[in-house]
Amino acid sequence: MDPLQLCAVATFVAMGAATQRVTGLGFALVSAPLLVLAIGPVQGVLLVNVLNLTTNLLVMAQTWRKIQVKRVLLLAIPALCLVPIGRQVALYTPAAPLMIGIGLVVMAALLAVPWLRRTRVFTGWAGAIAAGGLSGFMNVTAGVGGPAITLYAVGIAWEHTAFVASMQLYFGIVNSGSIVAKGLPSLATMDAVIILAALAVGLCAGHFGARRIPVHRARQAVFALALGGAIATVMKGVLLLW
Template sequence: MIDPTVPGLALLGTTVLVGAGTQRVTGLGFSLVSAPFLVLLLGPFTGILLANALSLGTNLVVLAQTWRAVEVRKALLLAGPALVAVVPGAWVAHTLPAPLLALTAGGLVLVALLAVLASERARVLRGTGGAITAGAASGFMNVTAAVGGPAISLYALSTGWAHGSYVATVQLYSVLLNTGSIAAKGWPDLAPAVWLVSGCALVIGVLVGHLLARVVTPGRARTMVAALAIVGSAATVVKAVVELSSA
């Protein structure tokens, strides 16, 4: 449980601020950056719940800044299969060992990401079929391993999705996915000080990220997206291997 003193709240605020800023610049990254620290501060269950809630808040704030560039049809095309995949994903997560699921999902996405970066021929997630596949993989990974972003990044890299539209559209997609996740798991019950610090850090982080997004070139932003997706997938695999080896 988080230390309610100034140092504990300062660590929480820094974590949320960096995650929110990353989300604004790259389109994803709040959970990849913040979730490990939130789990450390609050424990696995409450930490992930707070990550989902704050990620939803970040999505809404970024969406308010970028809504003109949203591709609604593409967001819904990704969200539909993602929300459907949450249902069997939740069942599988309760049936099979979570580390094994995380290892499989994270490993597959990591290999696919590296293949896409290495060769144009590996960019297979294109068109409607690619969007459905990416959405389903994202929803499944979100409920089983708390990492839904890498699969959407894989789709963006495969299709050469323009970064500005990608950032905006992913926020709408994530609003739908995070709302579904919170509806399934509940709202975290935390002290008012935790919510106050988290909320202020979230807003400041998004504002700072908004300023940085103006000077970060699309090419560099795409590189950051790919790097975050690879780091997130690799971290999922490493975490799963450690948990399996210690079981």
């Protein structure tokens, strides 16, 4: 990466890590469209998967006592079943349409969550299977698997602290599956060191922010950042098509 590109990627990663620590789901929503914008759809989503897995493991080390393993497995098994299909879509779709698709998926997911929040669209065993499968497919193609799980959490009134902890195990499993399916991103050693340092800075900021920032304010910030990144990603994809 050139210095400007690396600076942008490090900033996006730090922002995503901070929101992940506060809300449990912010990393992919914030960083995925922005990283796709910065380094392209394939490498961007691969980097999101790897960094999200790293974030999951680090946050899980602090919150593991609250994890609800049975509920996580109910979501993770159907998610892993859809990973191979998502891999085919991600690897064999041309760059410009893939960027447009990722941006539109993120925008649709962001707008669907508040709109469907009152309908309790995912409940029970069937809801868990549907939410997990949709989340797994979106995670491997667009790097964003959180909105479907959020709708499931709303449907079952999942307690926030347990939800945040459980999501680290869930996305740890799903991101591991995505990495096994697609491989690792191509990064120079120094680029990787700087990006991991940015991740650590973001997690530290989020750790302190979690005690001071109301959850609803953090979620509003996640929504605004993710929506802006998604719109920019769609615009770049359209320009590439031209």
